[in-house]
Amino acid sequence: xITELISVGTEILLGNIxxxxxxxLSEKCALLGLNVYYQDVVGDNEGRMRDVICTALNRSDVVIxxxxxxxxxxxxxxxxxxxxxxxxxxxxxxxRKLIDKYLKEYEKNNPQRRITxxxxxxxxxxxxxxxxxxxxxxxxxxxxxxxxxxxxxLPGPPxxxxxxxxxxxxxxxxxxxxxxxxxxxxxxxxxxxxQVAEEIQDLIESQTNPTIAPYAKTGEVHLRVTASAENExxxxxxxxxxxxxxxxxxxENIFATDESKTxxxxxxxxxxxxxxxxxxxESLTGGMIAQRIVNVSGASDVFGYGFxxxxxxxxxxxxxxxxxxxxxxxxxxxKCAREMAKGxxxxxxxxxxxxxxxxAGPGGGTKETPVGxxxxxxxxxxxxxxKEFHFTGNRMRIREQTTAHxxxxxxxxxxxxxxxx
Numbered sequence: 405x406i407t408e409l410i411s412v413g414t415e416i417l418l419g420n421i422x423x424x425x426x427x428x429l430s431e432k433c434a435l436l437g438l439n440v441y442y443q444d445v446v447g448d449n450e451g452r453m454r455d456v457i458c459t460a461l462n463r464s465d466v467v468i469x470x471x472x473x474x475x476x477x478x479x480x481x482x483x484x485x486x487x488x489x490x491x492x493x494x495x496x497x498x499x500r501k502l503i504d505k506y507l508k509e510y511e512k513n514n515p516q517r518r519i520t521x522x523x524x525x526x527x528x529x530x531x532x533x534x535x536x537x538x539x540x541x542x543x544x545x546x547x548x549x550x551x552x553x554x555x556x557x558l559p560g561p562p563x564x565x566x567x568x569x570x571x572x573x574x575x576x577x578x579x580x581x582x583x584x585x586x587x588x589x590x591x592x593x594x595x596x597x598x599q600v601a602e603e604i605q606d607l608i609e610s611q612t613n614p615t616i617a618p619y620a621k622t623g624e625v626h627l628r629v630t631a632s633a634e635n636e637x638x639x640x641x642x643x644x645x646x647x648x649x650x651x652x653x654x655x656e657n658i659f660a661t662d663e664s665k666t667x668x669x670x671x672x673x674x675x676x677x678x679x680x681x682x683x684x685x686e687s688l689t690g691g692m693i694a695q696r697i698v699n700v701s702g703a704s705d706v707f708g709y710g711f712x713x714x715x716x717x718x719x720x721x722x723x724x725x726x727x728x729x730x731x732x733x734x735x736x737x738x739k740c741a742r743e744m745a746k747g748x749x750x751x752x753x754x755x756x757x758x759x760x761x762x763x764a765g766p767g768g769g770t771k772e773t774p775v776g777x778x779x780x781x782x783x784x785x786x787x788x789x790x791k792e793f794h795f796t797g798n799r800m801r802i803r804e805q806t807t808a809h810x811x812x813x814x815x816x817x818x819x820x821x822x823x824x825x
Contacts, residue, residue: 407438466554489553495528498535590626622805687760692807736778778793
């Protein structure tokens, strides 16, 4: 089915809010096997809204609209859509009761706020429409069906729209789809996008069903394996041998086959599995690696110390980096990175540590050491190594790349150990 998304709201056009609804709905529709060919944004203007919705209904089978279902005069999505589809409005008693209940509870918890009668405008629904209860707000969702066309109207706030879509719209659309789509993500670290692309070129050239789609992320490459079939079981059967082949090709570089699992979660899992304590020594990242680590619930079981040693004095005082190293080799050097990592383990009593030192720019670079030069060190099992990286982009981009690659390096060192040189 050809599907079109329309986001309603002048605030979206003006950039006052970011339109996250379309990104969410696009992904969900793709997983349902719907062909999303068009996306539109229209302001709270009746004439322009009428034109956009009319065009969408003429060229698409399913039109999903978000926003404009509220109580104010400029909330006219329902009115315009109902008029175009020839479905007059009438009050829905069930929706009226739900709105009443919600408003009374709200008034009880917010006595300083006055409830206005225009809220009951939301109980007016197109005759013959499927009405969807809103458990997180007052505006019900609506499904309008007429002459082979479907318009789905959802509230604009994501905390109302997403639960409603999952509860009502997903099963509704699945029922009307002859096939479904299922995807599985394969997440890779420690290998660049170009190398991954080269390794799977033959698979992509010969693919039909399932398909493999690569997505580059900072310090990671994600491969989405997608299959279409009559049911979920059949889809998973098609996906399984492809994922098996990817595991054969990329081995330990695959850190997750669960879409929700992050690189830092994979690192924490490994540390727990090996019963290792971690410490960090950060210079240019200023705590960004630690921030990623502590985003994971239970990180405190394995992570106890993070040293942010931005200045040379701090590197020497807190981590024991030698003054001779800083003077002769400089802070941005392999030797400094090794000594930072070794000092982090020594000072914290940790089993393993990662250090980063480099130039994030925009100034400070030289011909020999340009902006984007980063050294990372790792100390593990009494041995240390250092690696040199060269990143591009602005200051924040370089720091983000450093953070991601440090996590990947940490994972590699845990799995493979450090060579005894």
